[in-house]
Amino acid sequence: MKPQNSLDKSSKLGSVARWELLLVILIIGVSIVNGRLSPHFWSYAGLMDALAVFLEKGFMVLPMALVLVIGDIDISVASIVALSSVVMAMSYAAGLPMALAVLVALAVGAGCGYFNGVLISRIPGLSAIIVTLAGSSLYRGIAYILLGDQAIGGFPSWYSYLAWGYVGNTSIPFIIVVFILCAVIYWLLLHRTAFGRKVYAMGNNPVAARFSGIPVAKIKQIIFTLNGLMAGMAAVFLTSKLGSSRPNIATGYELEVIAIAVLGGVSPAGGKGSIIGVCLALILMRLLRYGMGLVNVPGQVMLVIIGVVLVCVVMLPNIFGSRRRSWKKIKES
Amino acid sequence: MRKLITVLFLVVLTLTFFSVSAFAEGYTVGVVVKNVGNPFMDAAGRGAEEACNELGNSFIFQGPPTPTVEGQIEIIENLIAQQVDAICITANDFDALVPVLQKAKRNDIKVVSFDSAVAPAGRDVHVNQANPELIGILQVQTIAEMIDYEGEIAILSAGATMTNQNTWIEYMKEELKNPKYENIELVTIVYGDDLRDKSYNEAMGLFKSYPNLKGIISPTTVGISATAKAITDAGLIGQVKLTGLGLPSEMAEWVHNGACEAFFLWNPIDLGYLASYVAGLLCDGAITGEAGEEFSAGRMGDYTIVEAEDGGTEVLLGPPFRFDISNIDEWKDIY
Numbered sequence: 001m002k003p004q005n006s007l008d009k010s011s012k013l014g015s016v017a018r019w020e021l022l023l024v025i026l027i028i029g030v031s032i033v034n035g036r037l038s039p040h041f042w043s044y045a046g047l048m049d050a051l052a053v054f055l056e057k058g059f060m061v062l063p064m065a066l067v068l069v070i071g072d073i074d075i076s077v078a079s080i081v082a083l084s085s086v087v088m089a090m091s092y093a094a095g096l097p098m099a100l101a102v103l104v105a106l107a108v109g110a111g112c113g114y115f116n117g118v119l120i121s122r123i124p125g126l127s128a129i130i131v132t133l134a135g136s137s138l139y140r141g142i143a144y145i146l147l148g149d150q151a152i153g154g155f156p157s158w159y160s161y162l163a164w165g166y167v168g169n170t171s172i173p174f175i176i177v178v179f180i181l182c183a184v185i186y187w188l189l190l191h192r193t194a195f196g197r198k199v200y201a202m203g204n205n206p207v208a209a210r211f212s213g214i215p216v217a218k219i220k221q222i223i224f225t226l227n228g229l230m231a232g233m234a235a236v237f238l239t240s241k242l243g244s245s246r247p248n249i250a251t252g253y254e255l256e257v258i259a260i261a262v263l264g265g266v267s268p269a270g271g272k273g274s275i276i277g278v279c280l281a282l283i284l285m286r287l288l289r290y291g292m293g294l295v296n297v298p299g300q301v302m303l304v305i306i307g308v309v310l311v312c313v314v315m316l317p318n319i320f321g322s323r324r325r326s327w328k329k330i331k332e333s
Numbered sequence: 334m335r336k337l338i339t340v341l342f343l344v345v346l347t348l349t350f351f352s353v354s355a356f357a358e359g360y361t362v363g364v365v366v367k368n369v370g371n372p373f374m375d376a377a378g379r380g381a382e383e384a385c386n387e388l389g390n391s392f393i394f395q396g397p398p399t400p401t402v403e404g405q406i407e408i409i410e411n412l413i414a415q416q417v418d419a420i421c422i423t424a425n426d427f428d429a430l431v432p433v434l435q436k437a438k439r440n441d442i443k444v445v446s447f448d449s450a451v452a453p454a455g456r457d458v459h460v461n462q463a464n465p466e467l468i469g470i471l472q473v474q475t476i477a478e479m480i481d482y483e484g485e486i487a488i489l490s491a492g493a494t495m496t497n498q499n500t501w502i503e504y505m506k507e508e509l510k511n512p513k514y515e516n517i518e519l520v521t522i523v524y525g526d527d528l529r530d531k532s533y534n535e536a537m538g539l540f541k542s543y544p545n546l547k548g549i550i551s552p553t554t555v556g557i558s559a560t561a562k563a564i565t566d567a568g569l570i571g572q573v574k575l576t577g578l579g580l581p582s583e584m585a586e587w588v589h590n591g592a593c594e595a596f597f598l599w600n601p602i603d604l605g606y607l608a609s610y611v612a613g614l615l616c617d618g619a620i621t622g623e624a625g626e627e628f629s630a631g632r633m634g635d636y637t638i639v640e641a642e643d644g645g646t647e648v649l650l651g652p653p654f655r656f657d658i659s660n661i662d663e664w665k666d667i668y
Contacts (some may be wrong), residue, residue, distance in 0.1 A: 038415070040414050040415050040416065045416070046414040049410060049413075049414065050410065050411075050414065053406070053407055053410050054407065066421060149492075151427070151428050151429070153428045160432060163432075164432060237400070239405075241406065241432060241433075242402065242406075242426075242428075242429035242432070243428060243429060243431050243432045244426075244428040244429050244431075246426065246429070249402070249403070249429075250403070251399075251403075252399070252401075253399055289407070290411065290414075293395075293407065293408065293410075293411030293414075294411055294414060294415055296393050296394075296395055296396075296411075298369055298395070299368070299369045299395065299396055299397050299398040299404070299408075300369055300398050302398075303398050326631065
């Protein structure tokens with residue numbers, strides 16, 4: 001029993017590393033192709049800006065990886081972004097200093113996530129997909145009730161620095177620095193703490209995890225709250241980028257975020273995934289879109305290509321895995 | 334590994350397939366529309382391309398698959414990275430594109446908004462469809478002629494919060510105060526929210542609530558075609574007249590069966606042409622976008638830049654175009 005277990009573990013670790021290698025190869029491949037197609041691709045400042053363009057989604061991908069690793073899903077994040085943004089803008093318009101309004105956005109995000117977490121972890125029989133589906137219309141609905149068809153803007157100038165500013169005189173966008181910081185924190189949390197090991201244990205076998213004394217409900221609660229908090233953070237950066245807030249911002253983000261996490265090797269069935277993989281997937285997705293944008297691939301075609309790439313890449317391990325297994329069977333027989 | 338190579342090969346293949354040829358002489362103008370696959374926007378793109386060809390400029394046509402401001406920001410960032418000379422945009426949000434367009438302006442890119450404006454801080458000049466006052470007046474005049482200046486009329490609009498429709502309706506009410514319309518009574522305004530089924534039901538409701546209704550004005554492309562269908566289905570062709578703003582391709586059927594004798598719309602091809610022409614002139618330095626500047630825009634003739642109500646400057650395309658039985662067949666295949 002014991003040796004087999006350790007064998008399983010080593011092969012799992014191996015598969016994670018192989019996945020990341022695959023992503024790196026794809027990133028290099030896409031970069032070479034992009035460079036060939038557009039003379040503007042290999043520009044340091046251009047690449048930095050390109051990466052910064054959708055990093056607010058990056059903030060949402062990190063905790064989403066955790067949600068997926070425990071075998072759950074959260075499709076309310078985009079609506080949480082909208083609600084956080086709207087409440088932040090309204091509290092600023094009501095006279096709150098911008099710095100406090102930013103904290104309000106984070107608190108609203110965390111609050112929504114906490115609410116999801118309570119329903120999912122405390123009420124038996126409620127699955128995450130149902131709760132967050134309801135949350136998705138609930139939070140955006142509230143945002144619409146609060147602000148209607150209006151937009152609120154006119155934030156102080158320092159606030160636009162968050163999404164548009166560069167560190168000192170370099171061409172490194174500020175948002176990239178914040179993202180790297182967050183990524184490191186999530187990497188430590190998932191791969192270097194007891195909490196992270198419990199998360200994997202829950203994803204691999206929730207029943208066994210509960211019986212071995214892991215506080216399953218509490219960990220779920222924490223993870224969903226983190227997911228909401230990071231959606232609040234995404235709201236802060238997205239609103240800074242737009243310079244104004246509206247209830248319809250971030251529409252459809254949840255699907256993109258989940259897609260990137262899955263591309264990064266996180267299994268939606270739970271138990272598998274790494275923060276490094278997710279970050280590589282984020283870069284890969286961005287470079288793919290950027291390259292196509294530089295050669296002006298029409299929007300609908302871009303969607304199709306990304307869909308095809310996503311399916312192909314996600315299918316790879318299944319094809320390899322089944323082939324290797326069938327080889328093994330042939331050899332054994 | 335073979336699969337991996339196949340995937341990479343596919344990516345290379347698709348990207349090569351869609352790559353554009355080398356940049357031509359002249360300036361590069363990027364046209365960003367609300368969303369792709371929208372016939373009105375595609376027609377505007379054709380007009381913009383025509384002006385680019387005339388001026389010897391390169392033309393890029395882009396738009397997000399769904400009408401979101403986030404998608405437009407990504408496209409504008411890509412255009413900045415490509416170092417285009419001008420951007421013509423029909424905005425999905427009045428305010429939210431300002432930061433990214435200011436970045437474009439810092440990179441010496443001229444910005445022209447058309448059809449749907451961006452805030453003055455984010456643009457050099459706006460190319461507006463038509464004078465909103467004229468749009469309102471023309472529709473009232475047309476319905477009045479249709480019903481011989483006598484009887485009850487109603488308005489079927491889009492959403493209650495739509496800025497442009499509400500502005501036109503205000504001008505319609507102003508026009509109706511004119512003594513020559515004293516026998517016309519505006520009985521109600523209903524909202525179909527630019528949804529086909531809701532607009533259809535609202536129209537049917539009007540027939541029930543106001544049996545003496547003589548005419549309907551629907552200043553929205555969705556509303557007017559839904560109303561025309563409702564008039565046809567209710568067997569009221571000839572009894573209830575209809576005018577408003579509509580797409581020729583959708584309205585051809587209703588013009589032919591008599592449900593709608595005449596309607597209006599600005600010509601999106603001309604709108605795109607003018608916006609792209611203005612962009613070319615801005616790049617040249619022939620104009621700067623200040624109010625009072627005069628210029629000649631190719632086949633469209635002479636224009637003057639004027640102050641806009643939002644505090645910026647704009648160019649007005651001209652009066653809306655009238656479509657009726659005499660010209661509908663020419664236009665129905667165009668947009």
